[in-house]
Every structure is written in structure tokens, then in C-alpha cells.
Amino acid sequence: MTLAYDWAGRVGDTWADQWRRTDLSFANLSPHLNAAILDAAPETGTAVDIGCGAGGTAIALAAARPALTVLGIDLSRNLVETARERGAAYPNLRFEVGDASELGGITADLLFSRHGVMFFDDPIAAFARLRCAVAADAHLVFSCFRDVTLNAWAIETGAAVTGTAPQKPGTSPGPFAFADADHVHSILQASGWAGDEQPIDYSYRAGEGEQAVDEALAFFSRIGPAAARLRELDGAAQEAGRERLRGVLVAHLRNDAVDFPASAWIWSCRPA
Numbered sequence: 328m329t330l331a332y333d334w335a336g337r338v339g340d341t342w343a344d345q346w347r348r349t350d351l352s353f354a355n356l357s358p359h360l361n362a363a364i365l366d367a368a369p370e371t372g373t374a375v376d377i378g379c380g381a382g383g384t385a386i387a388l389a390a391a392r393p394a395l396t397v398l399g400i401d402l403s404r405n406l407v408e409t410a411r412e413r414g415a416a417y418p419n420l421r422f423e424v425g426d427a428s429e430l431g432g433i434t435a436d437l438l439f440s441r442h443g444v445m446f447f448d449d450p451i452a453a454f455a456r457l458r459c460a461v462a463a464d465a466h467l468v469f470s471c472f473r474d475v476t477l478n479a480w481a482i483e484t485g486a487a488v489t490g491t492a493p494q495k496p497g498t499s500p501g502p503f504a505f506a507d508a509d510h511v512h513s514i515l516q517a518s519g520w521a522g523d524e525q526p527i528d529y530s531y532r533a534g535e536g537e538q539a540v541d542e543a544l545a546f547f548s549r550i551g552p553a554a555a556r557l558r559e560l561d562g563a564a565q566e567a568g569r570e571r572l573r574g575v576l577v578a579h580l581r582n583d584a585v586d587f588p589a590s591a592w593i594w595s596c597r598p599a
């Protein structure tokens with residue numbers, strides 16, 4: 328479970344520190360998501376990135392739609408600082424620290440998110456609030472992970488550390504909270520939205536280059552299920568867990584890249 332408190336603190340700080348590696352992990356999903364966002368994006372008006380993180384998706388939209396005002400919102404001060412530095416060249420782009428579940432005082436034409444909408448304590452209330460912050464003909468486009476069993480990057484790396492597979496996540500706030508499409512349909516319906524989901528299988532790139540395995544090891548030691556399990560160990564047990572993790576990464580090394588099977592939904596929604 329990852330709560331607002333975690334994102335505003337330690338977890339957000341870690342993502343800010345690791346933004347190049349998190350962007351790399353999404354590199355083979357982003358072209359699909361960015362195309363869906365562009366399909367829905369007007370030439371002018373206002374678009375809001377929910378849980379913008381280090382800003383990669385908002386920057387891509389601001390670059391493609393120079394007359395559209397793009398606002399990124401995130402709970403993490405350090406991620407917003409990183410996003411501001413990365414996006415400084417785009418006059419139509421700004422980033423703010425804030426809780427997107429309390430978005431107000433705005434009438435957006437587009438809401439979008441790369442994996443930033445699965446962490447609301449009360450998703451129906453949050454999506455209802457977002458519904459109140461958009462125009463009647465607005466779009467909402469977001470990505471989220473599909474079932475954990477379709478995401479070997481999570482299962483295999485988590486299992487490597489302790490030898491036991493991670494428990495199947497439920498719908499508590501976290502990376503797999505929106506894995507069940509029926510659950511998401513029910514949230515959308517209860518909050519005034521209607522949407523369709525598209526499954527996208529992609530390669531989750533954990534590391535690349537001559538040091539690809541070391542890169543991937545550094546990444547998974549800080550972010551994801553393996554990192555959570557490593558934090559619970561110390562001394563020799565932690566070192567042994569890290570070595571087993573390295574073994575899994577080596578097994579996924581091809582042509583200077585460590586890639587894992589991954590699968591996400593891309594949701595395209597409209598006010599109901």
C-alpha cells in the first residue's frame with residue numbers, strides 16, 4: 328500500500344532521485360499513452376497531469392500542443408522541483424505541489440496521468456471531484472498496471488529477494504489497485520465518468536547500457552517490491568537477497584538491456 332503520506336515523503340523523494348530510471352521503465356509504454364493523450368488533447372484550453380511525478384508525460388504534451396496550457400500536480404515537493412527543472416523551456420507548462428483528489432477552481436479540457444491515479448484513499452470521491460473540475464466535453468486518459476501476474480518485473484524481482492512470490496495485491500491504494508478493469512468501471516460509473524480500457528503489453532526496461540545489470544540492480548534496490556523486501560532484511564540476509572536479485576536480472580539481460588514482461592491498461596474516459 329502506498330499512501331499520500333508516503334508520496335509526499337520518502338517514496339516521492341526516492342522517485343525524484345531515481346527519475347531517469349523510472350522514466351526508462353516506462354519508455355516502452357509512454358508512446359502508446361502519449362498517443363492516446365494526444366488523440367484527446369485540444370489545441371487550446373487547459374490540461375492537467377494527475378500525479379505528474381518528474382513531469383515526463385506533461386512535458387511531452389506541452390511540446391506537442393504549444394497553445395495548450397498544461398499543469399502538472401503532484402504530492403511530492405521534490406518531484407515537482409525536478410519536473411520544473413526539466414520543463415523550464417516550455418512557457419505553456421507549469422507544475423504545482425498539491426493533492427489532485429482536491430482539484431478545484433479550474434475547468435480543465437483534459438485530465439491525464441501515467442500511473443498516478445491508483446493512490447487515492449477514496450477513489451470514488453477523488454474521481455467525482457475530478458469530474459467537477461472538467462468541462463462537459465472533457466477527456467480523461469490514464470494508464471495503470473494490469474494484473475500483477477502479467478507483470479514479471481514485480482513478481483520475479485520480489486520473489487528473488489526472499490524466495491516467496493509477493494502476495495496478490497488487492498484494491499488498496501498502490502501500483503496494482505486499478506488492475507481489475509471491472510473495479511475501475513465501477514469507480515468511474517459511481518463518480519460520473521464512462522470509459523474504455525485498452526490492454527498494452529510492453530517491455531519494462533529496468534536497465535540499459537554496458538552496466539545494464541548494475542543499473543537495474545540499483546533501481547530495484549530502491550523502488551518496487553524487491554526494494555520493500557530488501558529494506559526488511561539486513562546484513563548477510565540482505566546481501567544474499569541482493570545477489571539472488573542480480574541473478575534474475577542477469578537472466579533477463581539481452582543486447583545490453585534488462586527487460587521484463589509488463590502489462591498496463593490505457594483508459595480513455597468522458598464525463599457520463
Ligand SMILES: C[S@@+](CC[C@H](N)C(=O)[O-])C[C@H]1O[C@@H](n2cnc3c(N)ncnc32)[C@H](O)[C@@H]1O
Nearest residue numbers: 334378379380401402403426427428441443446
Ligand atoms: C507511480 S508514480 C507516477 C509518476 C509519474 N506520473 C510518472 O509517470 O513518472 C505516482 C505519482 O502519483 C503521485 N500522487 C499520488 N497520489 C496523489 C494525489 N492524491 N495527488 C497528487 N499526486 C499524487 C505520487 O506523488 C507519484 O509521483
